[in-house]
Amino acid sequence: MSQTFYTKDHEYIRVDGDLGVVGVSDYAQRTLGDVVFVELPAVGAAFARADQAAVVESVKAASEVFAPVSGEVESVNHALEAEPALVNEEPEGKGWFFRMRISDADELSALMDGDAYQAYVQTLE
Amino acid sequence: MSSTPVSPAQPAPLTTPLHRLHLELGARMAPFAGYDMPIQYPTGVLAEHLHTRAAAGLFDVSHMGQAILSGPAAAARLETLVPGDLCALAEGRIRYTQFLNEAGGILDDLMVTRLPPAANGDERLFLVVNAACKVQDFARLRQALPDLALGVLEDRALIALQGPLAARALAQLAPGFETMPFMSLRDGRWGDVDLAVSRSGYTGEDGYEISLAASAAEGFARALLALPDVKPIGLGARDSLRLEAGLCLYGHDIDETTSPIEAALTWSISKRRRAEGGFPGADRIQRELRDGPTRLRVGLSPEGRAPAREGTVITDEAGAEIGLVTSGGFGPSLNGPLAVGYVAASHAALDTPVRLVVRGKPLPARIVALPFVPNHFYRG
Numbered sequence: 458m459s460q461t462f463y464t465k466d467h468e469y470i471r472v473d474g475d476l477g478v479v480g481v482s483d484y485a486q487r488t489l490g491d492v493v494f495v496e497l498p499a500v501g502a503a504f505a506r507a508d509q510a511a512v513v514e515s516v517k518a519a520s521e522v523f524a525p526v527s528g529e530v531e532s533v534n535h536a537l538e539a540e541p542a543l544v545n546e547e548p549e550g551k552g553w554f555f556r557m558r559i560s561d562a563d564e565l566s567a568l569m570d571g572d573a574y575q576a577y578v579q580t581l582e
Numbered sequence: 583m584s585s586t587p588v589s590p591a592q593p594a595p596l597t598t599p600l601h602r603l604h605l606e607l608g609a610r611m612a613p614f615a616g617y618d619m620p621i622q623y624p625t626g627v628l629a630e631h632l633h634t635r636a637a638a639g640l641f642d643v644s645h646m647g648q649a650i651l652s653g654p655a656a657a658a659r660l661e662t663l664v665p666g667d668l669c670a671l672a673e674g675r676i677r678y679t680q681f682l683n684e685a686g687g688i689l690d691d692l693m694v695t696r697l698p699p700a701a702n703g704d705e706r707l708f709l710v711v712n713a714a715c716k717v718q719d720f721a722r723l724r725q726a727l728p729d730l731a732l733g734v735l736e737d738r739a740l741i742a743l744q745g746p747l748a749a750r751a752l753a754q755l756a757p758g759f760e761t762m763p764f765m766s767l768r769d770g771r772w773g774d775v776d777l778a779v780s781r782s783g784y785t786g787e788d789g790y791e792i793s794l795a796a797s798a799a800e801g802f803a804r805a806l807l808a809l810p811d812v813k814p815i816g817l818g819a820r821d822s823l824r825l826e827a828g829l830c831l832y833g834h835d836i837d838e839t840t841s842p843i844e845a846a847l848t849w850s851i852s853k854r855r856r857a858e859g860g861f862p863g864a865d866r867i868q869r870e871l872r873d874g875p876t877r878l879r880v881g882l883s884p885e886g887r888a889p890a891r892e893g894t895v896i897t898d899e900a901g902a903e904i905g906l907v908t909s910g911g912f913g914p915s916l917n918g919p920l921a922v923g924y925v926a927a928s929h930a931a932l933d934t935p936v937r938l939v940v941r942g943k944p945l946p947a948r949i950v951a952l953p954f955v956p957n958h959f960y961r962g
Contacts, residue, residue: 490622490626490627490818491626491627491628491629493628493887493889493912494887494888494889494912494919496888496941512941514888514889514912515627515912516627516628516631516818516819516822516911516912516914517621517627517818517821517911518891519889519891538887541887
């Protein structure tokens with residue numbers, strides 16, 4: 458049974474055991490607008506929490522995507538290279554960015570669960 | 583996720599006569615040149631861009647400065663501030679030119695239309711200048727040309743209608759503008775509303791820029807938007823459209839340090855004006871025409887998919903810096919990244935391989951011709 462956590466910067470991490478799938482939230486994709494390019498991390502790259510892990514670009518601007526927790530990249534979503542619009546269409550589905558092996562599960566406690574994140578997004582809209 | 587803010591918050595933004603309509607249409611608004619302007623509508627930048635290339639897009643450009651400069655020999659007098667040939671400009675025709683400083687740098691770029699003369703024989707010129715520069719432009723005109731009258735049109739809106747179906751759309755409201763030449767202006771009416779219709783634009787497509795009373799602008803825009811071919815387009819798509827069309831954005835691709843020759847705007851200076859000079863910075867312009875500029879504005883085509891944004895360093899293949907990107911992003915019609923920047927003249931030839939340093943990585947790119955997509959101006 459997986460559980461999804463969110464950062465204040467609008468990344469999500471869907472955690473299943475010690476693996477987590479990272480992407481950006483629906484609010485993030487709406488704010489970004491049409492995504493035209495995603496720069497993914499290298500497989501094997503290690504990140505500390507809040508390190509820049511990826512870049513997502515809309516027609517207008519480039520935005521950084523940060524690692525929600527510390528860990529190592531296990532795989533990346535190569536589908537985004539040909540079809541970056543997947544980030545807009547299914548941000549928490551086919552529009553995921555990378556899968557990471559979580560090195561310190563305690564860091565998840567600093568993130569928001571789905572309900573807390575929805576409440577947080579309400580304060581922004 | 584985080585983005586660098588595009589611009590710092592401005593105090594109490596101004597609004598255009600279409601502000602209420604933008605909000606009603608669900609636009610995402612942001613400050614631009616002191617105005618609260620629509621960046622995009624709910625359909626998004628990609629769809630707005632592609633709609634403009636396929637049908638007709640309506641743009642609110644009422645933030646731009648509109649003025650009428652009039653007086654004896656107004657064209658010859660304005661020629662003392664710009665390199666464009668205004669004396670040779672026929673009545674009803676439009677010319678693109680630039681205000682220059684004494685060093686030949688560009689203070690603003692503008693459109694000048696020769697209107698019919700006044701009853702007393704005074705020449706009359708209609709000027710459209712950039713929103714961010716208009717206060718300084720008008721102050722400079724008053725100071726430099728005290729013998730002329732400058733009437734700033736504060737109560738006029740400016741609506742651009744751009745795209746291959748723009749002529750058909752306008753004809754449904756106000757016929758008579760279908761066959762007017764590119765870069766000309768014609769007066770007309772929509773009901774009892776006076777329209778000053780220019781066949782010009784900033785997208786590379788056929789279309790119009792329509793000046794009308796601010797009080798009539800919302801009704802006119804609503805009537806256009808009621809046509810099935812016309813959709814509202816925000817500043818986001820306006821920027822990607824003009825970038826694909828190879829057109830300069832003031833403050834980015836051209837500024838007080840760049841000359842029209844460096845900016846590849848030599849076409850906008852006539853043979854007579856090149857020879858005679860008589861405008862600020864003429865010595866630099868004539869020197870660059872004779873010896874060639876040291877740097878040149880060029881198109882850049884990245885090989886991969888990564889956009890190279892404004893400020894990206896351009897290097898040669900060996901890694902030596904040769905220039906900077908001044909506008910860059912993603913071209914929806916091109917379906918790929920594109921950029922414009924200045925490179926050393928030695929590296930400005932078409933097809934020259936260069937590198938764009940994006941987030942520390944040198945990405946291969948080539949110098950390409952402008953525009954990136956073919957222009958579709960009305961040619962009769």
